Amino acid sequence: MLPPANRLKKEKEIKRARAGKMIGGSGLLACRAAANDLPVARFCFIVSKKISPKATARNKIKRRLRAAIAAAMPRIASGFDCVLIARFGLAAKNYQEICDCVNLVLARAGLIKSS
């Protein structure tokens, strides 16, 4: 689970982030982000019933995405809100594949620190 400061909670903020312009994606994952005025990056995760009709499977996808983001947090730039949307097929992947996918998508959206 992410620390509370890195969670994106309010519905209005999520809608703002989904309308944002920093867009990245791959076949298994989509990313929408918008800049905020805070010194942290905030995330939320969307897994629809189309991905899997079973609630337990959806919860597992969300937990793995959160773990992948938490692992990548030191390399992530601050100052934006990000929504990660799972696409069909992600349920069949293991943790390492999800990590690779998350890193690829974040790099395409330009959210990785340029050090």
Added chain:
RNA sequence: CAAGCCGGAAAAGCAACCGCUCUUGAAUAAUAAAAUCUUCGGGGGAGGAAAGUCCGAACACCCAGUCCCGAUCCCGAGCGUAAGCGAGGGAGAGGGAUUAAAAGCAAAGGGUAAUUCCCUUUAUCCGCGAGGAAGAGAUGCGAACAGUGACGGCCAAACCGAGAGGCGAGGCAUCCCAAUCCCGAGCGCAAGCGAAGGAAAGGGAGUAUUCCCAUGGCAACAUGGGAGUGAAACGGCUAAAUUCUUGCUCGGGUGCAAGGUUAAACAUCCCGCCCAAGGCGGGGUGAAAAGUAAACCGCUUGAGGCCGCGGAGUAAUUCGCGGUCCAGAUAAAUGGUUGCUCAUUUUCGCUGAAUCCGGCGAAAAGGACAGAAUUCGGCUUAUUGCCGGCUUGGGCU
């Protein structure tokens, strides 16, 4: 060994690293004190179905008609110098009673906060069996098709009513066809024929035209009694979760997104400061923004659960004592990753007489259904392997 029936408990384990939530203790910072922030430590953290939302309740709010009580408030004849008292009238938070509609009625008895749930007994039905299923107030308007023919025919004292008519003791009959039989008015010298009436093997249509015993009778059958149902009577008894009539019971509705508390920004007015446009700070306003955004409470201690002991009861259940507080999240915590072990599956090898079985070894795969959302009691559905008891069948001794 195979196929079944009933019941029970469980819901893979261990370690390492990295995290989340609730609660609690300490320290530090700030403060009048606290809320709060950070760090460290202790403790708790999904289910038997958390699911479907099919029943039932708790809890919260809202709403009808009639009647009663009613804190409090208003008017007030009159009395009094006055303060005040005050018949009577009106409003009325709230409390109680009742119910028109809607809804309900589940064998008998019991349990429960309550139920279509659970328990005991049981008519009946299903199964070879272990066992399982099972009952919907009363009445009976109406009831397709088939069939010559189907919830009921015919007569009727007494009583009520001006009458039409109502009610109805009691009597007769009891689906249709039917070989044949009984009876025998009458006809005939006789053999015999034989109306009406009665019974009937068997057959027919249909979901459906009660069952048993005793006595009498050549027999058909009659009479009486009984079983189950029913309070009883009675020529009663095929029968439905809808409809109609009727009896009894019962206020209704919405659901924690119920409901409650606090309450901005912006607007506008005043004051102060900054050279000014304008900005900053403080205070106020209400009929508008707004009782809105948002936050908090409800929110987890409850008709509790679990463990132990004892009592009542066939049982469901219940009573007493002691111990234990056993999830409270909110784009939604209770986890993520790695390694090992165990259950399981597949493949290969060895072994023995052994492609099928057992043992040993190796490799690979790899956890059933499924995620609390106000709370609880049931039901139903999904689903993994295990344990105990029992039944039927087969084989061996």
Added chain:
RNA sequence: GCCUCUGUAGCUUAACGGACAAAGCGCCGGUCUUCGGAACCGGCGAUGGGGGUUCGAUUCCCUCCAGAGGCG
């Protein structure tokens, strides 16, 4: 999350518990026409799945499935 509602031919709607489940549009075939349309005639085609009550179920009851809606 809480609470409701609806499933009938390809589509839109009917059907007191009673005969082969009705109608319109559509589809197929035919007649007519040089061809097509219109018109006329005929045909195909359905009660979401399973169970119960009943002699008999689209209808009543239970259950599963699918779809839709309301509530800050």
